[in-house]
Amino acid sequence: MAATDDHDTVRAIRWSGEALELLDQRELPARETTLTCADSAAVADAIAAMVVRGAPAIGITAAWGAVLAAREASDRTGWEAHLAHLEAARPTAVNLAWATARMRRVAGEEQPDPERLAAEAEAIHAEDVAANRRMGAIGAEYIQPGSGVLTHCNTGSLATGGFGTALGVIRTAHAAGRLRSIHAGETRPWLQGARLTAWELVADGIPVELIADGAAAFLMASGAVNWVIVGADRVAANGDVANKIGTYSLAVAARHHGVGLMVVAPRSTLDAATPSGADIPVEGRDPEELLACGGHRIAAEGAGAWNPVFDITPASLVDVLVTEAGAVERPDNEGIARILAAPASEEKSP
Structure with missing residues (x-):
């Protein structure tokens, strides 16, 4: 595989040593604004408000929120209260609870040590980038030269610690010269494909064409797509996938047209405690996100809206x-269990 360093310049999460600095993804692509979070409540608010989004990025951000919480809390009870606030920010993305659980394990039963937790948050961030690069190499082996790919939402450096999951593939x-075309769906109502994926690929010199979701x-x-490549916010024990609303529609269309569907997600997104997609809580958001765009009402006054953020494939x-x-391939309970049991460094080719 060719080197990919030239196509990996974006970073959305930075720790200054005193505060967490987040690239405000609500402002992209018009402005590159950094939001500084000096306490855990600000981190929780940033996650809930989608300043940061994408399951892996949410997990990394929550880990740094746990560090700030340890600096604020006078005792273990206070720290746990801060963690509960973080965990309530986005319930569908399992990486959030995974990250806070890992920080709890590091803290042990004692009063949390901010320095020890900071080292763990740094490790979570670094591990995510390394995992993304491994996923990129594994997933790219499935793609034949001359292929066209379609992606949905944003699964790149903005949604992770860096490099990306589906976008990493x-x-x-x-970089290996295997793609003839890359298309990105606009991803209503937050337009992550139009605002974020297109911005990120252009920033890294990768050609992309945007399409309306429909x-x-x-x-x-038309024959332009060989693979639909998406990320995941949670994968149930049977292989059902919760991802950005619209993923299920793409999966149905892909199967009808003989197009492959590839889901790319770190093991922290696999949830053995959730039997199937029917057991995954699907977050609903403010109907105004659907009724308006860019702060301007686009729907007729008096119309309501159903606004689930995710669907289940x-x-x-x-x-x-x-x-x-x-x-x-064709994930099921056995396949998910096998991946969860594999050594962390194990890499399997298709």
Whole structure:
């Protein structure tokens, strides 16, 4: 594989030593603004308000929030209260609870040590970037030269510690000269594809064409797409996938048109405690996000809106699930259990 360093310049999460600095993704692409979070409440608010988004990035951010909480809290009870506030910020993304649980294990039963927790947060961040690069290499092996890919939402450096999950696969395949085209869906109502994925790929010199979400099936029918490559906010024990709303529609269209569906997610997103997609809590957000765009009302006054943030794609529609510990084709309970049991450094080729 060709080197990918030239296509990996974006970082959305930085620790200054005293505070957490987040690239405010609500402002992109018009402005690059940094929000400084000096306490854990500010971190929780930033997660809830989608200053930072993407399951891995949320987990990393929550880990740094736990560090700030340890600096604030006078005792263990106070620290736990701060962690509960962080965990309530986005309930669907399992990486958030995974990160706070890991910080609890490091803290042990004693009063949390901020320096020890900071070292762990740094490790979580570094491990995520390394895992993304492994996933990129594993996933790219499935992509034949001359392929066209379609991605949804944002799964790149903005959604992770760096490099990306699904976008990491696309970065790697592009660097290897395997892609003839990259398309990104706009991803209503927050337009993460238009605002974030397109911005990130352009920033890293990777060609991309944007499509309206409703154009995806027609694009597949044209023969322009060989793989739909997406991330995940949670993968249940049976392989069902919770991801950005619209993923299920893409999966159905992909199966109809003979297009492969690749889900790329770190093992921290796999949730053995959740039996199936029916057990995953799906977050609903303010209907105004759908009724308006950029602060301007676009729907008729008096109209209501149903605004789930995620949908559930059945495992039966997933062709391959890629993690840093390997890939599993047609994921099911056995395949998910095998990935979860694999050594952390294990890499499996398709």
